[in-house]
Amino acid sequence: MMATTTPTDELRDGGSRCNRCNRCLKATTNNCGGCSGAPAYDKSPVRRVFYCDRNCQKADWDRHKTECRDLQSRKALRRAGIVLKAAMCQIRKNAYPLPVAAVRNDAEQITLKVSAGKGADRLHPFPALLQDDAGLLEAVLLYESSAEAMVYLCNLVRALLDGLYTSILEVDVLPTSCKLRISTTTTTTTTDTDTPKDVSHYVYRVALKNKEIWVLDITGAQHGYPDTLFPWSEYTQERCGKINRQRSLGFYRNQPKYLLNEAQRGAEGTAMADERALAQALDTEIPKWGAEYGGKFTSLLKSSEVDFQAAKDRFLDQVEAHVQFSLARISPNDSSTAKKQSQAVQAKQEKTRTPTQKSRWYCTKAVPGKGQAMVATANIPRGTRILSETPIFRVPRDEHNHYTLERIIAREVERLSTGRSERFFALHNAHGNNHSPALGIARTNALPLGPDAAEGGIFLEASRINHSCRQNAQNTWNANLGKITIHAVRDIKEGEEITISYLSTFENYAVRHPRLRDTFHFTCACELCALPVMLRRQSDRRLDRITRLDGQIGDGVHIVSTPLSCLRDAHELLRLLEEEGITDARVARVYYDALQIAIAHGDQARARVFAQRAYAARVVVEGEDSPNAARVRKYAERPAAHRLFGTTMKWRQAVTKIPLGLNGDEFENWLWKKAKGRLSS
């Protein structure tokens, strides 16, 4: 039943002469892989470029390259459309806004039978219907989804097309030519509501750097147009009656209606809240997906057809898994949600109960031998922001004169409200009668406001977190928020104590134990300190090696003179951190070190991958809004912006050289310059 369009791309010019020597009549098997498959822009067929051999192809490059790059941009845009449509179908397959019970198919009129009432305001998995008709399934999945696509996809569009466009607008059009009609009817009524509505349809208007203007119509399959890419002039002449509005990219995601909370939105509220939560959940994954593909999405879009297909399939699997996982967390009590589709997701859901708005991830209670402690009230997944808090006041860290410090703290305490003052004086004082109570409490509880900050902060909540040498959470000062943030660095079980590390270095038992006793006045009996002697010695050896390697890769001279050995150190360091079960900001730091090694020697390809991994690791322990994450993200986008770029050009390599189509081990071998188990240059 589905109408199909005639592909306008890949039209041959009938000949297969060499683009360079033209007269050559040899069998021409080498076509230009870069531009083959690019769609036509102005209805004239795209000339396919062939060569007799590599020599001719090389010799012709100067002449062909401008045309080739333009065609490659078109091809990337077309592939982006394919990926976006498939991603939207994956989302809809798991999060359909209607509880569809059956589908009636009458030639070009499709009717969705929808169960009335129950669960109508929630997102639903699409039932196992239409499995034998992929085209129709796609059309139905995309039914009335064009506005939703603007909400879900805007940041993915931005990431996929990064570097290709000069502008992208979200355009609201009135479609005139539909080859297919879809309507709904409820299972309790007898008459179909089969009059198609004249509704707005949302598409992207993309201006490429080569000045061509295109339309990406991600959801046109619902009208019988499965292709997603059209020249703008053709689309506006042939497919739409009116252009209602043109907005900047992200407009519909950020429109006020969408930002209203559930109660303010009324009846539609629940589904929209789910939609918003899902869109946000997808957003957080985009950089991680980018990192997994070893580079920018645009290089994926320009890869060979085989690599593109493989990478696309992998990407769509990730999208689906993440949608299912996110939905299971967003609407855990809804029996019709996607969590039913996946046992694994369900298991994860059970482990990761999200606290209700009013409750928190933690409570404070007494723990034997440690005084008060912060304890998880739910299973907390790694990467969760457990707490963010503003200090009640700040104290200087480098003021050693007790009298001056006493005066500063007394002044701050005087300014506190009665309630805060009471809570401040209820905090632990590990200094007994050595100081005034206020100074003793301040010295016991101050947390650093940055790694080298001159000030510490006193917090009424975060100051209750005890120390562990194998901590499960990380404290970070977020200068953007003016708050301390506490993130889970591994999955924390309900009832488990939430801990941070009070030490800035990670020494062996013999060093850290007296330091904790002398500075913080307690004898640590954490899981690491309590290990049996043999295991503790093993851990100590690893920690010693970690400390040594950390010093080595931080040495600028070493980075410049022996980069390969530095890269080897970084790789070994990551392995040791993993073996030690260390999952905090040190992982992000090692990736950042690796980025510096690569970029100092002009290798932008590896630098980008390392920056993306450093970013992903930072986001887990500090959140996307952390200044550190933003800084690393900048280098992931443009590695050459790093101040060390080109200290030497020994490893010169463009960002486009990130290899595609390698399996996991092969990619790691490339990344760490490893050949057959050894590192090579």
Ligand SMILES: C[S@@+](CC[C@H](N)C(=O)[O-])C[C@H]1O[C@@H](n2cnc3c(N)ncnc32)[C@H](O)[C@@H]1O
């Ligand atoms: C910032 S306070 C932490 C909260 C404190 N437990 C309370 O009751 O308010 C630091 C003090 O907590 C105690 N503490 C922290 N971590 C500990 C641990 N691993 N073992 C024993 N006591 C610990 C020590 O007395 C330390 O001086």
